[in-house]
Amino acid sequence: MxxxxxxxxxxxxxxxxxxxxxxxxxxxxxxxxxxxxxxxVHLNLLKKFKLSSEKIIRISGILFGASIMLIPYYLYSPAPTSTSFVLINIDSFILWGVGGLTAAFIASGKIINGASNGLYAAIISGLIVIIIYYLLLTNNFNNTSPLDNIALFAVLSLVYMLIPGIFSIIGGLIGISIRKVLNKLI
Ligand SMILES: [Zn+2]
Structure with missing residues (x-):
């Protein structure tokens, strides 16, 4: 049959x-x-393994990109009051773009995945900064009203995820385009 x-x-x-x-x-x-x-049966197992290894590569790409996106915070200060605030240095924008580019290049996939992988790298790196700097080091989430804490998180997300995210999405689109061209050549 x-x-x-x-x-x-x-x-x-x-x-x-x-x-x-x-x-x-x-x-x-x-x-x-x-x-x-x-x-x-073995062929099917192989196919399943291939699918999960694609996921592992994607996650590794995003994490690697996120760690590149953290470099500006080592070079400059995450504190807005500092004279070396991360957002007033052009190197930060370049490194955020490079982080998104790297994430998308490693993760591969479709063009739209390039943009989302770049954004994920920005969200992860931004969350790390918010948790380490604002929650653990400076204890800023100690407002008595939960609404104030939510508002603070919203503002911080804008500065540490969304702004870097704009650059990492652009980088991600460049990264996936390079990858696509290379895939065709090889
Ligand atoms: Zn089917």
Missing amino acids: GYLNCKKCGGNYELQEGESPKDFDKCQCGGDLKYVENVD
Whole structure:
């Protein structure tokens, strides 16, 4: 009887008595089906492993990008009152862009993933700064009203996630474009 194997999602369907491969047009996911006599279990395991290794590479790319995006905070100060505040140095913008570029380049994927991987790197690095600097070091989240704490977090998110995020998204789009061109050349 045999099986129908989906080329897209890798799913297998065992044909029942009286069923013919011709009875089935496409998989539920929309992928094309291929008739196989026996399902190679090892091949399926390999496919699953490949999918998870793609995820691992993506996460590593984002984390690596996020650590590059933290460099400006070592070079300059995260404190807005400082004369070397991170946002008044142009190197910060460049490094945030490079962080997004690196994240997107390593993670690969579609063009839109390049932008989101850049943004994720910004969110992670921004959260690290907010937690380490504003929560642990300067204890700024000690307002009695929870609303004040939320407002503070909103303002901090804007400065430490959204602004760096603009540069890392641009960097991410450049990074994924470079990766796409390289993928085609190699
Ligand atoms: Zn499918």
